[in-house]
Amino acid sequence: MSVFEKLTPVLTKRWLSPDAWRIDVYERLDGYAALRKALAAHPDDLIALIKDSGLRGRGGAGFPTGLKWGFIPQNDGKPHYLVVNADEGEPGTCKDLPLMTYDPHSLIEGIIIASYAIRANHAFVYIRGEAVHAARRLRNAVKEAYAAGYLGKNIQGTGFDLELVIHSGAGAYICGEETALLDSLEGLRGQPRLRPPFPATHGLYASPTVVNNVGTIASVPYIVLGGAAWWKTMGTEKASGPMIYSLSGRIANPGQYECTMGITLRELIELAGGMKPGHKLKFWTPGGSSTPLLTAEHIDVHMDFESVAAAGSILGTTATQIFSDQDCPVYATYRWLEFYHHESCGKCTPCREGNYWMVRVYRRILSGQGTYEDLDTLLDTSDNILGRAFCGLGDGATSSVTSSLQYFKQDYLDYIEGRTAPKLSEKAMAGAH
Amino acid sequence: MSASAKRQEFIQVSARAKSQEFSQVTVFSEETYRRAAEIKARYPEGRQRSALLPLLHLVQNEDGQVTPDGVEFCAEQLGITKAQVGAVATFYTMYKRQPTGDYLVSVCTNTMCDVLGGQAIYDALSDHLGVGHQETSADGKITLEHAECLAACDYGPAVTVNYDFVDGLDPESAVGLVDDLSHGKEVVINRGARLCTLKEMALQLAGFADEREGAVGEGPAGEPTLRGVKLAQQHGISPAGFDITTPIPSASGGNK
Numbered sequence: 001m002s003v004f005e006k007l008t009p010v011l012t013k014r015w016l017s018p019d020a021w022r023i024d025v026y027e028r029l030d031g032y033a034a035l036r037k038a039l040a041a042h043p044d045d046l047i048a049l050i051k052d053s054g055l056r057g058r059g060g061a062g063f064p065t066g067l068k069w070g071f072i073p074q075n076d077g078k079p080h081y082l083v084v085n086a087d088e089g090e091p092g093t094c095k096d097l098p099l100m101t102y103d104p105h106s107l108i109e110g111i112i113i114a115s116y117a118i119r120a121n122h123a124f125v126y127i128r129g130e131a132v133h134a135a136r137r138l139r140n141a142v143k144e145a146y147a148a149g150y151l152g153k154n155i156q157g158t159g160f161d162l163e164l165v166i167h168s169g170a171g172a173y174i175c176g177e178e179t180a181l182l183d184s185l186e187g188l189r190g191q192p193r194l195r196p197p198f199p200a201t202h203g204l205y206a207s208p209t210v211v212n213n214v215g216t217i218a219s220v221p222y223i224v225l226g227g228a229a230w231w232k233t234m235g236t237e238k239a240s241g242p243m244i245y246s247l248s249g250r251i252a253n254p255g256q257y258e259c260t261m262g263i264t265l266r267e268l269i270e271l272a273g274g275m276k277p278g279h280k281l282k283f284w285t286p287g288g289s290s291t292p293l294l295t296a297e298h299i300d301v302h303m304d305f306e307s308v309a310a311a312g313s314i315l316g317t318t319a320t321q322i323f324s325d326q327d328c329p330v331y332a333t334y335r336w337l338e339f340y341h342h343e344s345c346g347k348c349t350p351c352r353e354g355n356y357w358m359v360r361v362y363r364r365i366l367s368g369q370g371t372y373e374d375l376d377t378l379l380d381t382s383d384n385i386l387g388r389a390f391c392g393l394g395d396g397a398t399s400s401v402t403s404s405l406q407y408f409k410q411d412y413l414d415y416i417e418g419r420t421a422p423k424l425s426e427k428a429m430a431g432a433h
Numbered sequence: 434m435s436a437s438a439k440r441q442e443f444i445q446v447s448a449r450a451k452s453q454e455f456s457q458v459t460v461f462s463e464e465t466y467r468r469a470a471e472i473k474a475r476y477p478e479g480r481q482r483s484a485l486l487p488l489l490h491l492v493q494n495e496d497g498q499v500t501p502d503g504v505e506f507c508a509e510q511l512g513i514t515k516a517q518v519g520a521v522a523t524f525y526t527m528y529k530r531q532p533t534g535d536y537l538v539s540v541c542t543n544t545m546c547d548v549l550g551g552q553a554i555y556d557a558l559s560d561h562l563g564v565g566h567q568e569t570s571a572d573g574k575i576t577l578e579h580a581e582c583l584a585a586c587d588y589g590p591a592v593t594v595n596y597d598f599v600d601g602l603d604p605e606s607a608v609g610l611v612d613d614l615s616h617g618k619e620v621v622i623n624r625g626a627r628l629c630t631l632k633e634m635a636l637q638l639a640g641f642a643d644e645r646e647g648a649v650g651e652g653p654a655g656e657p658t659l660r661g662v663k664l665a666q667q668h669g670i671s672p673a674g675f676d677i678t679t680p681i682p683s684a685s686g687g688n689k
Contacts (some may be wrong), residue, residue, distance in 0.1 A: 007665040008672045015662055018653055033677055041681045049681055079477070091543045091582040098658045101624075122477060129490075129527045129638055130539075130583060132596040133625040133652055139642055140649045165475050168638045170486050170525035173581065187485035187511070189524040205480055227679035234672055242672070245661075248545050248586035255587045255660030271664065289544065289582075321545050321586065335544040339581050345524075 003270045008234050008242035010222055011215065012258040015102040021137045023144040026105040032150060034221035038113040039158045046117040050220065052228035054240035058095075059085055059176075059213030060287065060316045061392075062239070062305045071200035072118045072208045080120040081209040082111060083185065084217055086127040086134075087169055087176040090288035091339060092319030095244040095256060096214040100127070100134035103218070104141035110217035112150060112162055113224060118210050121161050126181050129169040139166050173343035177391045178211040180345065191347045192391035215244065235261030239304035239315075247272050249322035250279040262304040268320060269299075279324035283407065287316020289336045290396025292403035293329065313403070329408040330415060331423050333400040334362035340397035351394030354385040358401065365415050368422035375412055379405060459502040465495055469510050472640060482511055485521055489528050490638035497632050498529040527638070529576075534569045535630045536614045539580040540607075541591040546582075550603060551590035555579050557604035558611060574615045576631070585624075587657035595634045597625025600655060626651040 014020040014029055026032070038046055051066025072080055084107065088096040100107055107125070115123050127135050142164055145151045153161050167185060174180045175190040182204050184190035203209020219241060223231050232240045239261045245268055248254045252273030259268070265284065275281060281296045286303060291314040294301065301311045308315040323332060341355040358381050361374050382398035389395055405412065414420040468491055469484075476483040488510055492503030499522045507518045522528045540546075540555040558577055562570045569576045585591040588600050592607065599610060600623040613620050620628055626648035637643055665671065 002668075004664060004668040004670055007661060007668070007670050009662045009665040009670070010672060012662040013671070015654055015659055016666065019650070021650070030677060037677075037681065042683065045681055045683050048684055052682075088584045089582055092545060092586050093582070094584045094586050097584045098654065101652075102654050102658070128584070129525075130580075130593070130596045132634060132637060133598075136626060136637060136643050136649055139637075139640070143642065166640065167483075168487065168490065168640065169527075170489065170638075171527035172525050184486065185483060186480070187482035187521065189521055205477070222675075224681065225677040225679070226675045227681075230672075230674050230676070230679065233674055246587060248589060249548070253657070253660055254589075255657035257661035257664075259661070271661070319586070323548065327548050332544045332548070335542070335547050339543055342581065 003267050006259045006263045006267055007257065007271070008260045009258050010234075010242045011099060011103075011106070011218055011244060012256060014106065015098065020103050021101070021105070021141065023105060023141065023148060026103075030225065031105055032109055034224040035109050035112055035150060036156065038116060038224050039156055039160065043117045043119060046113065046224070049228055050117070050223060053223045053231040054228075054238070055216065055219055055223060055231070056239060056305065057213055058215030058219070058243070058317070060090065060290075060314075062315060065212065065216055068200070068210055068212070069114070069118050071198075072210060073201065074119060076208065078207045079122065079205075080118055081204040081207060082115045082118060082120045082123040083182065083204055083209055083211045084111060084123070084125040084214060085176060085178060085181055085211055086125050086131070086214045087181060088128055088131065088214070089173045089176050090290060090317050090319060091336065092246065092248060092285055092288045092321040093317040094246045094248070094319070095317070097131050097134045098256060099214055099218055099244075100131070101137050104134075104138045105145065106218045106221060107138070107214055108141055108145050108150070108164065110220040111164060112155065113220050114210065114212065114217055115162050116160055120210070121163065123162060123164045124185060124204075125164070125166045126175065126185055127166060127168055129171050135166060135168055142166055172345070173339075174345045174391075174393055177393060180391065181211065182209065189345070191345045194390075236302070236304045236306075238306055243303075243318050245303070245318045245320055247320050247322065249284075250276045250281075250324040250327070251322050252276055262302040262307065264300050264302055265320065266299045268303075269322070275322075275324065279326060281322065282325045282327060283323050283329050283332075283404075285316075285319065285321045286313050288319040289321070289339070290314070290392070290399050291316040292399040293407065294403075295407050314399075328411060328423065329404045330362070330411050331366060333404045334359070334366055336400050337362055337397065340393065343393065345393075348390035348394065350385040351389040351397065354381045354394070355397050357381060363424055365412060366422065366424040368415060368418065370412070370416040372416060374416070375405060375409070459496055459500060461492070461495060461502075461506055465491060468639065468641070469506075473510065475640065482513065485511060485518065486525075487639040489518075489522055490635050493528065493635040494632050494639060497533045498531060529567065531567065532569060532573075533631055534574045534576040535632075536574060536594050536628075537576045537578065537596070537631050538611060538614075539578050539583065539593045539596070541581070541583045541585075541589070542579040543582040545586050546590040549589040551592075553604050554590055554592065554602060554607045557608055561608045562611060570615070572615055575611055588655060594620065594622065594628060595631050597622045597628070597652070599623055622652065624652045624655055
């Protein structure tokens with residue numbers, strides 16, 4: 001079997017049509033056919049269909065989507081909300097922005113179907129502030145969808161009403177965490193909430209709320225059209241469907257590769273034309289900087305939720321960042337920690353203080369003044385963040401620290417013992433002691 | 434006290450403050466008041482605080498930053514305190530608290546873009562413009578910032594001007610880009626609409642359509658975006674068995 005047969009262009013297919021962002025072109029390419037089909041079905045049957053398909057969240061956690069929809073209490077007299085998490089910002093992740101830019105109606109169609117299924121009459125897309133072109137296209141698409149009667153009152157004569165608001169964020173990675181996102185959408189600082197209660201019962205405005213990623217919701221129309229059995233012809237038994245793998249770094253052709261779930265890095269690199277000349281694979285993230293680093297030894301690990309977890313990492317957002325023997329895992333980790341330190345919301349002590357101090361320890365190591373004790377300090381600090389932070393951001397910050405120490409301890413020792421020239425100058429050391 | 438009386442008082446207080454400490458006082462336009470009402474109407478009844486983020490973008494449309502006047506405007510609009518608004522405005526990096534130029538140049542220096550040359554671009558621009566992070570060039574045209582991951586890693590190093598992408602830069606061409614911006618020459622945006630000013634962009638961030646003729650359709654997808662799907666097309670591959678007439682199984686006997 002050729003490696004090209006691992007490609008499964010489903011969500012990315014319309015990107016080939018330059019005008020697919022326009023509603024007339026979208027409709028010619030099966031657009032809004034799923035909506036008509038869904039509105040003729042019972043909402044509970046749609047939830048059952050998504051459960052049957054085995055669709056799991058594309059935002060990083062991989063929670064079963066149908067199950068999440070099923071948690072929404074029905075006939076409770078409260079308004080229900082659908083909130084789409086479009087706050088794409090996990091370092092390495094770049095799949096949702098192109099989807100919203102080149103095929104915005106597929107997200108809107110998914111939103112209408114999902115809202116109908118969970119009985120929500122108000123939906124929001126919380127889109128990352130910096131994603132201005134995607135937002136431009138999305139706002140235009142919403143306007144077109146209202147004009148065509150797909151949004152608003154009495155959609156397609158079914159009596160179903162839905163208002164959809166595109167809400168731009170303002171630059172805060174933490175708002176990709178679903179409860180921080182809800183606080184931000186309520187006009188507060190984006191800080192995570194204590195759970196329970198969960199968003200399914202106390203989400204937006206303390207009402208039952210489903211929060212789903214862009215890719216998750218954009219998958220829904222295809223499942224409605226092609227059926228659960230067809231969806232499961234792609235991927236693995238426990239991780240169905242296609243997945244957009246975002247390849248960046250030291251490969252010949254970085255880009256978006258939508259493949260069957262469970263493809264290996266070896267196959268992805270082959271699709272991307274191999275490593276860049278003169279570069280040899282050294283370390284990589286399977287799904288963004290919050291997922292523990294893997295190494296060249298893991299090149300044949302299947303990239304689905306279970307297999308990556310068995311290899312000691314997390315599938316995350318399938319943001320596959322590929323680094324070579326010319327890149328330093330200690331420096332890479334330092335830059336990520338600078339990021340987590342900057343983006344820590346400050347609500348909980350382990351994340352706020354832990355990342356602050358770890359950045360300083362890294363500066364000391366990288367400027368040639370590290371000690372053996374520093375390595376213990378990093379592990380100890382990570383141990384005090386992981387599982388003790390308020391949300392996944394804190395946990396994620398420790399991923400590259402502990403994994404790089406596991407696989408590349410020698411690189412650390414080379415700085416400490418003076419075999420590697422200091423990467424940072426004295427200037428960067430200010431405040432490091 | 435009515436809103437307009439409060440506004441009058443605010444203007445008077447602001448005018449007094451002007452002579453004492455502020456160099457500039459904003460009296461927001463009628464258009465901004467009308468837009469603020471439109472923003473608040475997007476959210477469910479009684480949930481108008483949700484309008485705070487777009488309102489803060491809106492005040493940047495007039496001021497290019499969130500000034501004390503902008504904070505007061507938002508507080509007045511939503512019936513909350515200035516402290517509550519300030520707590521939010523200072524949390525998010527896109528709300529600027531110093532004057533900004535017409536063009537915000539953001540250079541990603543997160544790990545991947547750093548490795549691919551983003552830090553070198555940032556350093557070259559910083560030297561050339563003589564400014565640091567979130568500072569504005571002497572001619573008042575360009576604000577520089579280093580950004581965290583901009584979700585364009587497949588195009589790295591990622592650089593944006595007023596948040597739209599300019600691809601394929603190195604330190605030398607990046608310096609050329611900011612010179613062109615300073616001199617009012619046309620700059621090519623690769624994936625986004627033609628350039629507008631940062632203040633104009635703030636209006637879009639507040640949720641208003643880009644009204645420029647044809648702007649929505651500009652910015653075709655670049656090669657990295659299309660690589661996988663083009664490869665599948667070249668090899669004639671598409672997932673088998675996709676039939677849009679597949680029925681949705683009904684457990685409830687088809688009754689709605």
